[in-house]
Amino acid sequence: MTPPLKVAVLGARGRMGAEAVKAVTAAEDMELVAALGRGEALERVLEAGATHLVDLTVPASTEANVRFAVEHGLHAVVGTTGWDEDRRAALAALLAGHPDTGVLIAPNFALGSVLASAFAARAARYFESVEIIELHHPDKVDAPSGTAVRTAQLVSAARAAAGVPAGPDATEHALDGARGADVGGVRVHSVRLRGLVAHQEVLLGGPGEQLTIRHDSYDRASFMPGVLLGLRSVAAHPGLTYGLDGYLELNA
Numbered sequence: 001m002t003p004p005l006k007v008a009v010l011g012a013r014g015r016m017g018a019e020a021v022k023a024v025t026a027a028e029d030m031e032l033v034a035a036l037g038r039g040e041a042l043e044r045v046l047e048a049g050a051t052h053l054v055d056l057t058v059p060a061s062t063e064a065n066v067r068f069a070v071e072h073g074l075h076a077v078v079g080t081t082g083w084d085e086d087r088r089a090a091l092a093a094l095l096a097g098h099p100d101t102g103v104l105i106a107p108n109f110a111l112g113s114v115l116a117s118a119f120a121a122r123a124a125r126y127f128e129s130v131e132i133i134e135l136h137h138p139d140k141v142d143a144p145s146g147t148a149v150r151t152a153q154l155v156s157a158a159r160a161a162a163g164v165p166a167g168p169d170a171t172e173h174a175l176d177g178a179r180g181a182d183v184g185g186v187r188v189h190s191v192r193l194r195g196l197v198a199h200q201e202v203l204l205g206g207p208g209e210q211l212t213i214r215h216d217s218y219d220r221a222s223f224m225p226g227v228l229l230g231l232r233s234v235a236a237h238p239g240l241t242y243g244l245d246g247y248l249e250l251n252a
């Protein structure tokens with residue numbers, strides 16, 4: 001029988017981390033060997049014999065945590081936001097010196113969200129205008145969401161590859177922020193509202209029609225199949241994978 005994956009969860013007392021602790025504990029092919037909160041020494045992960053690390057912390061901590069994992073030969077599955085292009089490039093350079101180690105950075109672990117972003121990218125070349133509205137709980141510390149940034153990047157790349165220009169916009173007078181953030185030429189609008197968990201709409205507009213691609217996470221349980229899939233797959237994918245779509249055959 002294959003021995004269970006030895007998993008450490010960082011951010012274990014947070015909203016996502018607590019859910020991940022439950023999911024890993026319930027998985028028959030995994031053993032939770034460490035569950036660390038803020039201020040607890042990372043060395044405990046090594047003492048516990050972890051082979052896999054899940055990072056669900058905060059943008060300020062995640063880079064150091066993941067670098068520690070890679071430097072000690074642990075595979076890492078990362079859901080924390082804040083992994084911009086510079087951080088990902090630095091991590092990829094570190095991984096080049098650790099060719100057997102895998103890291104997955106997944107802006108969103110919900111399979112429906114990953115599909116929604118992929119569908120939006122496929123549709124984007126056919127519409128004049130594309131804008132994104134992301135809606136989250138008001139305790140979220142970053143905006144726009146990592147998912148919205150990733151979706152905008154996919155949409156932007158698909159439009160560029162198809163030679164589609166940025167959408168028309170005659171705005172000459174606007175209050176700061178009224179048109180949202182510009183992510184690769186795609187406008188992203190962030191809503192923070194009590195009662196929400198994680199939601200996103202991609203609005204695609206053409207003459208006389210609109211296509212809306214919406215995904216809703218009503219519960220953090222929605223993210224757990226993706227976390228477990230990441231843990232089961234990461235060792236077979238050395239180097240850096242950005243987006244859970246890297247482990248899925250979306251074009252099959």
Ligand SMILES: NC(=O)c1ccc[n+]([C@@H]2O[C@H](COP(=O)([O-])OP(=O)(O)OC[C@H]3O[C@@H](n4cnc5c(N)ncnc54)[C@H](O)[C@@H]3O)[C@@H](O)[C@H]2O)c1
Binds near residue numbers: 108
């Ligand atoms: N990829 C996804 O599918 C997905 C889904 C939900 C949330 N997220 C992201 O995951 C992150 C966590 O979200 P959350 O809602 O659970 O936040 P949260 O604030 O509830 O939890 C973060 C926890 O990490 C702890 N922490 C901070 N630094 C730490 C460190 N160095 N070591 C260990 N613990 C540390 C904090 O004390 C806190 O308990 C955010 O960046 C969020 O955007 C990603």
Ligand SMILES: O=C(O)C1=N[C@H](C(=O)O)CCC1
Binds near residue numbers: 108141146
């Ligand atoms: O609740 C959060 O925080 C979430 N963060 C991720 C993001 O920024 O996209 C994923 C969705 C939930």
